[in-house]
Amino acid sequence: MQPVAAVSLVFTLVVGAILWIQVLRMSFAASSGFGVLAILCPPIPLVLLLADHRCRKTLLPLVLMVAGLSSIVALYS
16 A cells, blocks of 8 residues: 555545544434434434534535545545
8 A cells, every 4th residue: 555545545534534523423412313324323413413504514525524534545545
């Protein structure tokens, strides 16, 4: 694995974990059922939270960072 891909992979994992924690926090703030859904299948609450304007300001930059960094990992590995 190239050094660029290795560093990008580490940053992808860290930002992805931060994104998941934010999705969990916002989901449990909405309702406990929504929070359990976020634990079991995170993409569904992520898409539903991105529809809300207040949550989009927080989540969209993290989603774009994970997508960009993971594409760098895919290109250089």
